[in-house]
Amino acid sequence: MNEHSLLGIGLGAIIGAILALTGAGGGILAVPLLVFGLGLSMVQAAPIGLLAVGLAAGVGALLGLRQGVVRYRAAAFIAGIGIVVAPLGLWLAHRLPNLPLTLAFSALLLYVSTRIFTTALRELRHGHAAPRAEVLPCVLNPLQGRLRWTLPCARALAFTGMLSGLLSGLLGVGGGFVIIPALTRYTNLDMKSVVATSLAVIALVSAGSVATATLAGVMYWSVGAPFAGGAVLGLIAGRQIAGYLAGPRLQQMFAIVGGIAALMLALSALRIFA
Template identity: 70%
Template sequence: MNEHQLLGASLGSLVGLILALTGAGGGILAVPLLVFGLGLTMTEAAPVGLLAVGLAAWVGALLGLRQGIVRYRAAGFISGIGILMTPLGLWLAHQLPNRPLSFGFALILLYACLRIYRKASHHLQHGQPVARAAFLPCVLNPQVGRLRWTLPCARSLAATGVFAGLLSGLLGVGGGFVIIPALTRYTDLDMKSIVATSLAVIALVSTGSVMAATVSGAMHWAVALPFAAGAVAGLVVGLQAARYLAGPRLQQVFALAGFVAAALMVYKALA
């Protein structure tokens, strides 16, 4: 392994660690690390980041399946629509110059980190998560422990799949910052089930995006494999440390790091 691959593996392990400690939305920092750490363009970094985030998400999703907390029908429905949308996002990414892609990613990163910071601050001040809406289109059937599938529920989950798939192909993000808020807003699932279901969607959508990138020749495997291997190793270590380190304070630190990364993305695009 040469120095470039070793650096990629180290950056990947950082992504896996962030994923384990901050939740499914932590993988959004994969692309900035690839852009600044390895000097890739947005179109080069997106599929590499997706491979790493997708593999790490598979680990979390399989653990959730073992615990019985993944709502696999909802995950399959959302990811099925997302996989259909990823080729469109990938095509758009190759049509747009690097500068607007960087600006777009920076805006998405700012939104995701602002939401994480506000949620963590609310938890620190009030000791409880933000209250949910009075009407939830997707609710669990207590008799069978599964979601009741209604037209409003299917419509809400379908919209989630569209956004997750499009952003996955366009910007190389797993979509946890879209899926987790959507499942929180539209369902009455507890947070453990929401995170596990989100990881299952990320794993499936990322797999579809990686396959599409491979077919189109956009995947740089020499960079992707060490980076992805590092992400999985970092996730495994992070899952062990999460019981001691994870919490709202750490999520605030992650959000602040995301603000800095977004500012650097904008600066590099302008420079």
């Protein structure tokens, strides 16, 4: 095994550990790590990041299925739409210059980091938000324990799938930062079920995007396989200490790192094209 593969395993392990500690959405740092650590372009890094995040999310989703907290019908519906839309994002990624693509990713990462930081800060100051009293489009049937499928519910979940699929193909992100807020806003699921369902969607959409990239000949398996393997190892190791470290302070630390990575990525791209 050469140094490049070992470096890929190490970087993947970092992403897996971040996913274990911060939950769905932490994998957005996979692309910056691949760009800075292995010198890849955005287009090269995107499907590799998805492979690692998808595998790690799949492990989390399987654990959620065993615990019975994954809403698999909702996950399949969102992911099905996302898989259909993801090739459009991949098509756009290969037709846009690297500079605007990198700047778009940097802006997205900065937005996600800011939102995570402010959410963690609000939790530290006021605790968890109280249950909402308004009527939600997707609610659990108390007798069956399943979501009631109405037209507003299907519309909300369909839009979530379209957005996560587009971002998956275009920028190589799993979409947890889209799916979790959407499920929190549109459903009355508890957070454990929201995260587990989000992981299932990420795993399915990522698998579809990786398959599309492989068929298109733009998936670099020599880099992707070690990176993804490291991510799974990092996730397993991270889960052993997640109970001791996870919390709002850790979310804030992740947000700060994400914000710095976003700025570095943007400045690096602008310096190259200046």
